[in-house]
Amino acid sequence: MASRNNVNLDRRSLLRTLGAGGIVGLAGCTGGNDDTTTTAGDGGGGGGDSTATPAGDLGDTLVGPDGEQVSLSMVYSTGSETTKTIAQFMKQEYGKMGIGVELTGVPFNTMLSKYAQNTYKPEDGEERSSFNAGPRDEATSQEQWDLMLGIGFNSYPRTPTSIRPFWTSEKKRKQSTVNFYGYRPSEDIAGMLDEASQETDEAKRQELLANVFGVLSHDQPVNFYEFSVDLNGFQKDVQGIKPGQSIGYNYQQYFRGESGGSATMSGGYSYGAGTDAKTLNPIRINDESSSDRLGLTLDGAYSFDNNNEVVYRWVESIDTDDKQNYEFTLRDNLQWGGDYGQMTADDWVYYIKEVHQAEDNWAGDVNQSKWFRGEEPIPVEKTGKLSFEIQLPEVDPAFIKKPIMWGAMCLPKGLVEKYRDMDDGGNKLNQSTAIQEITYSGNLGPYTFERWDRESVFVAKRNEDYYLRDVEGYDGTPNFEEYKMQVFGEQSTRLSAFETGEIDQLMLPSSKAKKFEDLSSTKVIQTPNAFCSILAYNQRANGWDQLRTREVRKALSLGVNKKTIVENIDRGYAKVAHTHQPEYSDWFDDSKVEKTGIGENYGAAQAKQMLADNLSGDYKFE
Incomplete structure (x- = not known):
């Protein structure tokens, strides 16, 4: 294992699965005090000292204080052969270093639950678990890790200030945020995002946001390596699809039939998934798999079409x-199930105040800080009776495009208030039949809950x-009697089911896209992925302590060839990334972004040199 601080970490059990979703605040600038930040060349050249050992004279093995080769632990998500291949490639690249x-x-x-989620117990409070439970020296995950692969962060090109939860310092934590890696920004990213959120002058807003993405590329809290293209596989007879960045926003209108034909009713529709839901509780959902299942039964407040126009739902x-x-x-025709009556403004105001904004x-x-x-x-x-007003403390012209009311769900006031003041009420609500079987959904979604066989299938009628x-x-929508989300643990099994027509839709890996483009029975629709x-x-206490040094992180990013990942592993169905925004975005400024992993900013030699110049004195190359 990697040489790290000589500390025996307490492996506390996690209380519950909380997490990402989008959330909350950063106050002040850390100034890089804990990141051992020093000055390095913009393109990823060497670091500071002109008397440093030339890269060509460095040894082949990085040795730690214990005299053994530094070995980092990388955890990656299974279910995708591409992710595994990228992990193996990165291992090879680090071997060159x-x-x-x-x-x-x-x-x-x-x-997510054992590696990303961390647990923290304040001296004067109860133990808590989330993706940013507390200070990085004290809040650690159940399982040790140094590197994590298989997660994608939404860049929100429509509303880029929504990235705030990902880059909120771990030092200040009142509401849950997503900083599971323990990053402390070198500049006041949160302040810049807050200012940009209120700015109505587009030029000034663009400058503020470009600065944010420049800082992130400089700090390298993670290695931003690619923006992929979604490869949506459908059976040829699935009609009603509207391709674009918001593909699927109108899935209620899908039908089976001839191209150009009219919508008709048919038996069932099946989506092949690689992962199952974690929960059906809208309060605790922080992952797409869970959101997709619940979304079959609850439409949410509103969504957006491919032209960024509001599509009104509830x-x-x-x-x-x-x-x-x-x-x-x-709308005046919304009815809860379970005898909770009509959905009204009372439900929303109570839910916002007593769930999203509850002090305890x-x-x-998991989404508190948005409120x-x-x-x-x-x-x-x-x-x-049917209207409520959100009164922002400042002007925010992009508010409706942010993931606050966009896609927001609600629970009946009558359901929530049963548990509000109950001991352990949150967990009891979570375990209730109403939540576990979505009995409150009424007429609020195109389908109603039928059954959920964990790690197997979710069925809605x-x-x-x-x-x-x-x-x-x-x-007449939806046009299917039943909708199934079927989990296939192995990608090969999922692809086989798609080829034989057992499932109607799935996300294709880049390695298989060409095959299904050429089949007469299937079609592939490409869409940009945000x-x-x-x-x-x-950068927490159970990671390699050298990862707290900005140049060490940058060295690791310099040494991984992003072009190889994009062109060879993902077969060109992706774009190289350097920061938390795609290059096509209005908020990306090439002049402010420090690039890593391509061209002159890629190579084992310069990565090793940067490590040699910035690792603590207990490390050396042999």
């Missing part, structure tokens, strides 16, 4: 005169009372 790597493949949900209108106070009006976070909400500005909850007021049928274009694939560097 004299560093060993021990690979461990685990299911994605296991990677909400039928959004009004604002000043871009600071936003009034949301619900009794329900284990705060700094330490203060965002005021929310009922303005009518057609909702005969679906509220959206009153809207033009949705007559998720940035990263290799996370563990």
Whole structure:
């Protein structure tokens, strides 16, 4: 294992699976005090000392204080052969730098719960678990790791200030954020994002955001290595698809038939998935797999189409005169199940205040910080039976495009208040039949819960009372009697099921896209993916302590050939990444981004030199 601080870490059991979702605050600039930050050349050349040993004279093996080769532990998510191949390639690249790597493949949900999630017990409080439970010296994961592969971070090209939860310092933690790797920014990223969020001058906003993405490329809290292209595989007879960046926003309108034909009713639709849901509790969902299952039964407030236009769902209108106070009006035909009656503004106001903004976070909400500005909850007021107003403390012209009300879900007030003041109420609500079987969904989604066989299949049946049928274009929807999300642990099994027609839709790996493009029975639709694939560097106490040094992290990024990953492993169905924003984004400024892993900014020699110049004195090459 890697040589790290001589500390015996307490492997506490996790209390619950909390996590990502988008959340909360950073106050002040760390100044790099704990990151041992020094000055290095922009392109990834060497570090500071002009008397450093030339790279050609360095040895082949990096040796730690114990006299053994440094060996880092890399955990990666299984289920995708591409991810495994990238892990093996990165191991090979680190080998050229004299560093060993021990690979461990685990299911994605296991990677989140045992490796990414961390646990912390304050001196004067109860133990808590989340993706940023506390200070990096004290909050550590159940399982040790140094490098993590298989996670993609949403770059939110529509609303880039939404990336704030990923880069919030671990030192200040009131609400849950996503900084599981223990990053301390060298500059006040949160402050810049807050300022950009309020800026109405597009040029000034662009400059602020370009600075943020420049800082991230400089700090290298993770190795941003690619933005992939989604390869959506469908059976040829699936119709109604609207290709684009928001493909699937109208999945209720899919039908089986001839191209150009009219929508008709048919038996069932099956989606082949690589991972199962973690939970069906909207309060605790932080992953796409869980969100996809719940989304079959609950539409959410509203979504966006391929032209970035609002697609109204439960909400039928959004009004604002000043871009600071936003009034949301619900449709009048929304009905909860389980005898909870009509969905009204009372449900939303109660849910926002008593779940999202509850000071004690009794329900284990993973998205709390979105509903705060700094330490203060965002005021929310009922303005009518079906309307409520969110009163922002500052102007925010992009508010409706942020993942706050966009896609937001709600629970009935009558359900939540049963557990609000109960001992361990959050866990009891989570374990209730209402949550586990989504009995409260009523007419609020195109399908209703039928059964969930863990790690096997999620089945939902057609909702005969679906509220959206009153809207033009949705007559008779959905067009399938049943919708299944079937889990295939092995990618090969999933692909075989797709080839034989057992499943109707899946995400294809780049290595298999050409095959299914050429088949007469299937089709492949490419869409840009806003998720940035990263290799996370563990800067917490159970990671290699040298990862807290910015230049060490940058050296590891310099030594991995991103072009090989994109062109050879992903067969060109991806773009190289250097920061948490794609190059096509309005917020990306090439002049401010430090590039790693390509051209003159790639190579084992310069990576080794940077390590030699910036590792502590107890390390050397032999």
